[in-house]
Amino acid sequence: MAGYKPDEEYDYLFKLVLIGDSGVGKSNLLSRFTKNEFNLESKSTIGVEFATRSLRIDNKVVKAQIWDTAGQERYRAITSAYYRGAVGALLVYDVTRHATFQNVGRWLRELREHTDPNIIVMLIGNKTDLRHLVAVSTEDGKAFAEQESLYFMETSALDATNVENAFTEVLTQIYKIVSKRAVEAGSNGTASTLPSKGETINVKDDSSVLKRIGCCSN
Numbered sequence: 470m471a472g473y474k475p476d477e478e479y480d481y482l483f484k485l486v487l488i489g490d491s492g493v494g495k496s497n498l499l500s501r502f503t504k505n506e507f508n509l510e511s512k513s514t515i516g517v518e519f520a521t522r523s524l525r526i527d528n529k530v531v532k533a534q535i536w537d538t539a540g541q542e543r544y545r546a547i548t549s550a551y552y553r554g555a556v557g558a559l560l561v562y563d564v565t566r567h568a569t570f571q572n573v574g575r576w577l578r579e580l581r582e583h584t585d586p587n588i589i590v591m592l593i594g595n596k597t598d599l600r601h602l603v604a605v606s607t608e609d610g611k612a613f614a615e616q617e618s619l620y621f622m623e624t625s626a627l628d629a630t631n632v633e634n635a636f637t638e639v640l641t642q643i644y645k646i647v648s649k650r651a652v653e654a655g656s657n658g659t660a661s662t663l664p665s666k667g668e669t670i671n672v673k674d675d676s677s678v679l680k681r682i683g684c685c686s687n
């Protein structure tokens with residue numbers, strides 16, 4: 470079949486991390502996105518798990534490798550290894566539990582301490598299906614995201630609302646940065662800096678990419 474690529478073949482590999490308090494739905498967002506599965510009785514994640522899914526953006530195959538760990542301190546794996554090489558993050562809170570929203574600032578600080586300042590971060594208010602229990606308004610979520618220059622979306626892993634959109638948006642924004650890099654490299658004659666096929670793009674190790682395209686301060 471024309472254009473068919475087996476699963477192992479991809480043009481870009483992007484590492485994403487899921488962070489946020491225990492029970493906000495990180496693992497279910499991941500299983501919804503990668504397997505279209507949801508589990509009402511899922512157990513707290515122990516250690517680190519990851520899952521992958523490839524999608525097509527701009528006629529390129531982008532493979533997302535998404536890491537998931539426990540929100541609860543005592544189950545958490547070594548932090549620096551978890552964040553290493555991440556080019557995107559989904560910071561999740563539970564719209565029915567205000568405390569999980571109050572902790573978002575803490576998660577953001579930890580993320581900033583361990584990753585390049587230019588990585589793509591999306592704030593996610595999950596469990597919007599529980600309409601009668603909402604304790605964090607959309608406006609509050611949006612306002613915090615704007616203040617911290619984060620993307621923002623409300624999702625439900627249960628009914629699948631916006632799950633696809635959230636991951637796709639993060640991956641597309643990363644792709645835009647990386648593909649712009651490729652175009653620039655081509656136009657100024659330094660094509661040798663083009664990412665090779667299947668190369669893992671690591672914003673942290675090459676923040677010059679982001680600086681070169683003039684998107685970011687410092």
Ligand SMILES: Nc1nc2c(ncn2[C@@H]2O[C@H](COP(=O)(O)OP(=O)(O)OP(=O)(O)O)[C@@H](O)[C@H]2O)c(=O)[nH]1
Binds near residue numbers: 494508509598
């Ligand atoms: N109603 C509803 N329940 C959800 C949703 N997402 C997750 N849950 C439930 O919330 C509970 C916790 O979900 P998990 O995905 O395990 O949460 P987690 O963030 O991975 O938790 P840790 O691994 O402990 O950090 C489970 O009972 C899920 O079924 C959602 O969108 N709507």
Ligand SMILES: [Mg+2]
Binds near residue numbers: 495512538
């Ligand atoms: Mg989990």
